[in-house]
Amino acid sequence: MIKINSLSKLFHTKSNLISAVDDLSLEIEKGEIFGVIGYSGAGKSTFIRLINRLENPTSGQVVIDGEDITSLSKNKLRLSRQNIGMIFQHFNLLWSRTVRENIAFPLEIAGISKQERMARVDELIGLVGLSGREDAYPSELSGGQKQRVGIARALANDPKVLLCDEATSALDPETTDSILKLLIDINEKLGLTIILITHEMHVIRKICHRVAVMEAGKVVEQGDVLDVFSHPIMPVTKKFVEQVMGDNNQEDSLEWLTTGYKNGDIIKLHFVGETTSQALISQVAKQFDVDINILQGKITQTQKGAYGSLIVHIDGVSDEKESALAYIKSAPVEVEVVHHAN
Template identity: 70%
Template sequence: MITIKGLSKVFHTKDKQVTAVDNLDLSIKKGEIYGVIGYSGAGKSTFIRLLNRLEDPTDGKVTINDQELTSLRKGKLRVARQEIGMIFQHFNLLWSRTVHDNIAFPLEIAGTPKAERQKRVDELIDLVGLSGRGNSYPSQLSGGQKQRVGIARALANNPKVLLCDEATSALDPETTDSILDLLVDINEKLGLTIVLITHEMHVIRKICHQVAVMEEGKIVEQGDVLDVFLHPKQQVTKKFVDQVMGDPEKEHSLGLIKDNYKSGEIVRLHFVGDSANQALISDLSRKFELDVNILHGKITQTQKGAYGTMFVQLEGTKEEINRAIQYIKETSVEVEVNPNV
């Protein structure tokens, strides 16, 4: 669906040159919700603007639906962009136009007949949950409602791809969740491919199938969201995972655990998918001559299933602890003995 090869963008100033996007290769399948996450300055906003050529690349190719956008001239590019919708962090609505007229605007540009425009706008107002607000102006709407208008406008020309540039970062948590639910609904109903950038791992966790982590213009880690949650390799990825798992000071927490629980063995358990529903702790207590103390843990949900981590203390004889650890290894729960950050 989307193929990116050797994509780079270099900005030149009087004093220096800045490489915002550095030789990226990426492949996104049709119908996926693909997240790109990174801290401020990682290059993610430039990256998403390169996908529809709001920025022209310094080097590399972007191919969407077998059409190489990076080689198109202005006329053909304008037509190709009709198949790529985009929503923005700060909505970018026309304040002098009503909700209806904001959504109709790209249809007017495309030359869609008035009756057809009216029908399409009404459909989109219903789709994004704004029935009855067609004659309202942006100043009369909440932040979440404004973003719903932005989403409806982006869908006006029946795009095959929807690009989301920090689409929820200006919203409160409850409104963010409602917008994310809407994006999932749109993805499922319309089969739309969605590419979103964010600095919030909660957004990735809640709706994305795949994720790429950006740092200093490069993709440093990518893969299935559940796999990245379970086995973050880069330090920046571990920080993002800790956003969701509730322990941004994991190194400090682990140090406290080790200082305060020195007897027996400390193990970290990783639960994935169906294994999160296993009664493992009670099984260990019944099957082995052990005291099992839960020290710290959390389970959260991703699009591909549950993911959780838990620190436990196993107290008993060395032999019995080893037997218990071997038993855990034979289940679908991953175990890490004497874990380090």
């Protein structure tokens, strides 16, 4: 659906040349929610603005549904942009217009008749959950309601692609969850392709099917969200996963856990997908004459399934303990012995 080939953007300053996006290539499938994550300065916001040519690339291509956006004239680009909706961190609403008038604005520009405009606006107001607020002004709305207006406005021309530039960064956690649920609902109902830019891994976890990690203008890692969560490779990706899994003090935590156990083994189990629901620990306790204690654990849900880790202490006579460990290792989980006392 979207092919991005060797995309680059250079900014000239008085003293040097800044490479905001550096030879970036991606393919995004039709109907998926694709996340792009990176810290401030990674180039992700520049990247999303290159997709609809709010910024013109220095080199490279953006091809959407077979059309090379980067080669279009201004007039053709204006028409093509009707197929690309965009929502922003700070809403970008027209403060002198009501909810209804804000949503209708792109349809006015497109030359849609008033009767058609009103019918489409009413449909969108219901879709984003703003019924009863049609005549309110932005100053009378909460942050979540303002973003719902922004989403409805972005959907006005029935686009093929929705770009979200830090769309939940200005919202509190509860409101963020409601907006993410709305985006999932829109994706499922309309089959809309969504590209979401964020610096928050929990947003990626809750909504995205695949993710690309950006650093210094480049994509340094990409893949299914569940795969990236369970096997992060690059240091920057590991930091983002730690945001959600709470493992940033893991080394200190493991050191503290191991000091209390002079016997047995402390092992770490990694569960992915369906294996998170298996009663592995209780099965071990029933089948083997060992003592097994859960010391620490966390499971988190992604769009493609669950991922979790569990740290347990296992002790018993040598043969039973080894049999129990062998049984655990035969299960569809990853096993890491983090402390061996005897």
